[in-house]
Amino acid sequence: MSYHETEHMPNLNRNIQTLALLAAVLLVGSNAFVLSPILSEVADGLATDPFRIAWAISAFGAATMVSALTFSGLIDRLPAGRVLGGAALLLALAQVSSGLSQGWLWLCLSQALAGVAVGILLPGTYATAASTASEGREAARLGLVLTGWALSLVLAVPLAAVVTEWLGWRAVYMLLALLSVPVSLGLILALPDTPGTTTTRTPPWRAVRLPGVALLLVVMFAYMTAFYGSFAFFGEGMRNAFGLSAQGTGLFVLAYGLGFGLAGIGLGLVAPKITRGYILLVLFGIAGSYGCWRFALVDPRAAFAGAAIWGILNQLGLNALVVSLNRRAAAARGAVMGLNSAVTYSAVFAGPIIMGPVYAGAGFTAVSGLAAMFVLVGAAFSWKVV
DSSP states (O other), rough: OOGGGGGGGOHHHHHHHHHHHHHHHHHHHHHHHSSSSGGGHHHHTTSSOOOHHHHHHHHHEEEEEEEEHHEEEEEEHHHHHHHEEEEEHHHHHHHHHHHHHHSSSEEEEEHHHHHHHHHHHHHHHHHHHHTOOOOOOOHHHHHHHHHHHHIIIIIIHHHHHHHHHHHHHHHHHHHHHHHHHHHHHHHHSSSOOSSSSOOOOOOOOHHSTTTTHHHHHHHHHHHHEEEHHTTTTHHHHHHHTTTOHHHHHHHHHHHHHHHHHHHHHOOOOOOOOOOOOHHHHHHHHHHHHHHTTHHHHHHHHHEEEEEEEEEHHHHHHHHHHHHHHHTTGGHHHHHHHHHHHHHHHHHHHHHHHHHHHHHHHHHHHHHHHHHHHHHHHHHHHHHOOO
C-alpha cells in the first residue's frame, strides 16, 4: 500500500484527509471508552449485573484482535476509502444493535460486531495516515490523527455520562451511530479511490517476518502493557491518594487527554525525525514519568501536571513506534498494522491482569514502578531494531 504519489496533492485535500482519519480514530475511541462510565446504568436497564455488561468490553477487545489479524490486510489490496468507509458503516450497524439490546448477551454480540469493524478501521487508519503523508512527514500526519484518542477521552466520555443522565444509555449508542455515518461518507469521499500496491493477501505470519517487525511488536506489547495496566488503576489511585469523588478523578483523566492531544498538535507542526536516539529518549522519559508517580501523589497539582506529562510522552511514544512499524511494512502496511492492533488489544487484556494483584498489595505507586520496568524492557529491545 503506497500513496506517496500524492506528494503534490493540494494542502486542502491533505487537511480533509487528515480530518477524516482523525474522525475515524475518534469514532473508535468513543466506542471503546463510553461503556465503562455508564456500566451501572446499562446493567440496570438490562436487569443484570455490571460484571456481565463488562463482558461486552472483553467481547469487543477479543473480536478486534481476531479481526485485525484476519481482515486488516484488506487495506493493502483495496481502495482505502471503500475499506475504511465500509468498516465505519459496519460500526454504525453494531452501535445501533447495541442501543437496541434486550439483554447482556445481545449487547456482547453487538460489541463483538463492533470489534470486527474496529479491527479493520483502526489498523487501516494508521496505515493510510502514514502512506498518504509526504516523505518525512509521517510522524506529523500520524500525530494529528492520533489526537482522535485524546478527543474521545476529553469529549466522548463526559458526554456519554450527560446523555445517559438525560436521555438514557441507549441514546449514547444511537448518537454514536449517527456520528459513524458521516464519518464513513467522509472517508469514502476524502481518501484515494485507487487499490493498494499488492493484489495478494499478506498473512500475519509473513508480515511478522519482515525485518524488525517482530522486535518492534515486542516493544509495543511492553509499552502498551505498561500503559493499560497503569491506566486501569489510575482513577482509583488518584481517588485514594486525594480522597476524590468519581467526578474529581475525571479531572486527572482530562489532564492526560489534554497532554496527549496537545502533543499530537505539536507533532503536526514539528514533524520530528524518528531515529533510534529519539525513540530511546522518549521511552526513557516515559519510564521516568511512571517512576515519578510516588512523588507526584503528595499534591493534587503535581499529580495533575504528572498526568499531562504522561499524556504528552505517551503520544510521542505511540507515534514513534507506529511510524517505525509502517516504515518496515513496505506493501504490507495493513497487515503489519493489524498485528500492531492485535498486540495492543492483547496488552489491554494482559495489563490489568498483571497489575491487579500489584495494586491490591501495594497500591498505584507499585503499579507505576512495574510499568516503568516494562517500558525499560521495551527500550532494550528497541535498541536492536531502530
